[in-house]
Amino acid sequence: MNLFVTKPIEKILAEAEGGKDLKRSLSGLSLIALGIGAIIGAGIFTLTGVAAAQNAGPAVVYSFILAAFACAFAGICYSEFSTMIPTAGSAYVYPYATVGELLAWIIGWALVLEYAVGAATVAVSWSATFVSILHSFQIDLPASILMSPFDGGGQTILNLPAVAILMVVSAILIIGIQESARFNSLIVVLKVTVVIMFIGVGYFYINRANYTPFLPENTTGEFGAFGWSGVLRAAGQIFFAYIGFDAVSTAAQEAKNPKRDMPIGIIGSLAVCTTLYILYALVLTGVVNYKELNVAAPLAVAVDRMRDIAWLGFLMKLGSLAGLTSVMLVMLLGQSRVFYSMSRDGLLPKIFSEIHPKFHTPWKSNLLLMVFVAAAAAFTPIGNLGQLTSIGTLAAFVIVCIAVIIMRKTQPDLPRPFRTPWVPALPIVGILVNLALMLGLAQVTWIAFLSWMALGLLVYFVYSRHTSLLQKG
Numbered sequence: 001m002n003l004f005v006t007k008p009i010e011k012i013l014a015e016a017e018g019g020k021d022l023k024r025s026l027s028g029l030s031l032i033a034l035g036i037g038a039i040i041g042a043g044i045f046t047l048t049g050v051a052a053a054q055n056a057g058p059a060v061v062y063s064f065i066l067a068a069f070a071c072a073f074a075g076i077c078y079s080e081f082s083t084m085i086p087t088a089g090s091a092y093v094y095p096y097a098t099v100g101e102l103l104a105w106i107i108g109w110a111l112v113l114e115y116a117v118g119a120a121t122v123a124v125s126w127s128a129t130f131v132s133i134l135h136s137f138q139i140d141l142p143a144s145i146l147m148s149p150f151d152g153g154g155q156t157i158l159n160l161p162a163v164a165i166l167m168v169v170s171a172i173l174i175i176g177i178q179e180s181a182r183f184n185s186l187i188v189v190l191k192v193t194v195v196i197m198f199i200g201v202g203y204f205y206i207n208r209a210n211y212t213p214f215l216p217e218n219t220t221g222e223f224g225a226f227g228w229s230g231v232l233r234a235a236g237q238i239f240f241a242y243i244g245f246d247a248v249s250t251a252a253q254e255a256k257n258p259k260r261d262m263p264i265g266i267i268g269s270l271a272v273c274t275t276l277y278i279l280y281a282l283v284l285t286g287v288v289n290y291k292e293l294n295v296a297a298p299l300a301v302a303v304d305r306m307r308d309i310a311w312l313g314f315l316m317k318l319g320s321l322a323g324l325t326s327v328m329l330v331m332l333l334g335q336s337r338v339f340y341s342m343s344r345d346g347l348l349p350k351i352f353s354e355i356h357p358k359f360h361t362p363w364k365s366n367l368l369l370m371v372f373v374a375a376a377a378a379f380t381p382i383g384n385l386g387q388l389t390s391i392g393t394l395a396a397f398v399i400v401c402i403a404v405i406i407m408r409k410t411q412p413d414l415p416r417p418f419r420t421p422w423v424p425a426l427p428i429v430g431i432l433v434n435l436a437l438m439l440g441l442a443q444v445t446w447i448a449f450l451s452w453m454a455l456g457l458l459v460y461f462v463y464s465r466h467t468s469l470l471q472k473g
Contacts, residue, residue, distance in 0.1 A: 004100030035269025037326040049298025055234035057216040058285040063234035073430025074397035079263040083417040086258030109456030113392025115335035120376035123162035126324040128296035162377035170370035187326040194319025206286030232440035259417040346469035401427040
């Protein structure tokens with residue numbers, strides 16, 4: 001068997017154009033909204049506070065800028081591939097056409113961390129925000145069902161609200177992609193309004209003393225504990241916040257005009273969200289001292305400081321709750337489409353590509369994902385979830401940048417509606433920046449990531465390579 005056999009790009013395109021399973025119903029604006037739906041929320045409403053409190057202080061702003069550069073390089077490479085190969089599956093499909101089946105499997109396995117674990121992370125933050133809203137009405141749920149046993153010091157059982165919202169979002173995804181996109185677009189308008197409102201109103205509550213020191217000194221000598229190494233580690237951690245744009249590429253097979261709309265959705269959503277992230281981080285660390293932000297819902301902490309406009313703070317919490325909901329929707333959408341592509345190639349069981357006869361969605365895949373993601377959200381600490389998501393994302397970006405260089409050499413005459421400029425220089429810079437962010441992550445994250453990849457290789461050699469349609473063909 002040839003572990004590096006590639007899937008002919010003509011075959012991939014024929015499958016995408018000939019298949020009637022997934023409906024082409026998404027416009028360019030829908031794709032931008034889809035990207036913003038994943039990007040705005042994952043970082044702003046979840047890990048910004050943790051990264052500021054543990055790693056960078058107010059200089060988390062620099063971390064957002066560094067992560068944005070890494071995303072921009074990868075996003076441009078994604079745009080080229082998504083217009084050349086407009087099919088479900090995103091980064092899994094691209095190496096399949098360029099560097100072979102084994103690396104395609106590895107990237108698909110890494111995407112499980114990116115989307116499924118990312119959705120679990122956001123569900124935990126959704127739970128914390130929901131509990132904060134209930135508390136404002138003097139409603140307090142039993143503490144034992146509000147966080148994982150590891151976060152609760154053994155005094156808690158599971159995070160029940162996180163499990164409940166994942167069940168609701170999975171049901172929406174099963175109903176249909178167009179309905180999901182409409183629901184997402186409505187929420188995107190709401191949460192972008194809330195973020196802009198927080199930036200505008202929060203500016204007047206900034207205590208400039210909270211910016212001193214802007215870059216806290218690393219006094220322990222430990223890598224990642226503030227200082228510039230802390231900025232690097234925080235960038236790797238909050239990189240999780242930017243994964244929305246590659247979730248856009250997983251929906252390429254459901255775009256009306258992917259050759260035109262995919263670059264618009266990917267690059268447009270990145271540009272809008274990076275600007276909002278930087279402004280948000282400045283206001284958040286100005287309103288609340290970074291030492292107090294080591295919580296799952298930092299926005300809720302900040303708006304509680306705006307006591308003379310409590311009604312506005314309540315609206316912001318509702319907006320963040322809605323925003324987190326759309327993040328989960330896009331991440332679970334992306335994961336199910338990656339599994340759909342892998343199953344269709346024979347690398348995963350057929351259940352992951354079985355389409356509902358009425359809704360035209362991979363409903364069984366959605367149900368299985370709901371079970372496993374809900375279990376992660378119920379029992380895993382949020383900090384560990386976030387870093388695992390980031391390292392899976394960064395690994396995917398590195399391989400996509402490599403694949404662009406290889407494809408330019410092996411198939412230079414292939415039509416490219418969007419071309420990555422300055423190849424190979426730009427992809428090489430993207431590889432180096434994303435690798436640097438990976439190296440900045442904690443050792444325990446690397447151990448968990450490598451263990452996960454080892455499990456993936458075991459599954460591939462025991463099962464997938466024997467069932468692969470390409471190997472059989």
